[in-house]
Amino acid sequence: MNMKLPNFNVKDLMREAGSTISTQVSRVVQLTEEKLNLTSDKTELDSHFEALIERGEATKNLTEKIVKDTEALLVPNPGNRVEDFIFEKIEKKKPQRLSNIEYLGLDLIEAGGTFGPDGSYGAALIKTGQTEQRLGQVERDFIANTGMCFIQPLRKFLDGEMRTITKEKGILETKRLDLDACKSRVRKARSMIGQQAKDGVSPEQMLEQAERELRVAQSEFDRQAEITKLLLEGVGSTQATHLRYLHAFVESQVRYFSQCNKIMNELQKELSSLGGDGPKYEVMCVDDEIDSNRNDIQTEPLNYQRARVLCSYDAKDNLELNLIANEVIFVAECTPLNSDYMHGKQGLLKGLVPKAFLEIMDD
Structure with missing residues (x-):
């Protein structure tokens, strides 16, 4: 079987590669000159556009901080967070690890069995250990609920909408650099009017070519600016959605602390029934002492x-x-x-x- 190989023109490929490298170098030079204030030819965006970009950057940076801080709240051990991240990236199930409070519960139960479950201290250790395990399960549910109703939606926003905006902003910056380069070539061509032709090309022809390239670059820049602006304007509307995620997170926290308080009150009563000396100080329960007059709250x-x-x-x-x-x-x-x-x-x-x-x- 005769297989026809594609006809590669090595010279053309090298020419294209050289042109691409030259363009990239020119853009780096432009950015460096702008950073050092060596040029005043930079195309500026209008104030509204600049404000949209600043708001978009603030939204991205602060949302990333909120996600990071919430993850640290739920999983304080940074090593565990890194491990969870790796398992998530390779799409494997996260390891089922016990929390510190669950380890405490196991040790309390073991101690109670060793000291004797028939004695007051041994029985109290076992009951306390079982309660710590219940708290561990409640904490596990809280972590799962918060991840589903708060962290995951915010991550989806960052990985989807904000990543698209970042990409389009990068394209806009490239189009802006190309536009400024075309403007510079037009100015240079105009300054050469009246001089002799170079390499068989007259200054008038060079100006015509440069102006044609400028019109194309301006059109591409304007189109990309419109795309980027529309995306940035949509960032503001996401706050209402993120507010609902925040409500869900707070509700999950309220439920978690309420369950913890109920479980510990039950344990306190059980320990009292075992006898022995209780605490010498008054224990204030949140539900009984704080906001006791708020009878208007509906369940x-x-x-x-x-x-x-x-x-x-x-x-x-x-x-x-x-x-x-x-x-x-x-x-x-x-x-x-x-x-x-x-x-x-x-x-x-x-x-x-x-x-x-x-x-x-x-x-």
């Missing part, structure tokens, strides 16, 4: 029903949920009853939803 309704969303709805404020047509959510009557709204659950997100947009599915 979350338990009688949820499924409901189908009839048509899409944009939340008017932070108390409401955004709805998408035909999605199924859980709803319950508000307390006290409200003729216009219901209490809705959308995954980990919760808020008010208008009744007129719902069709109850559970009778």
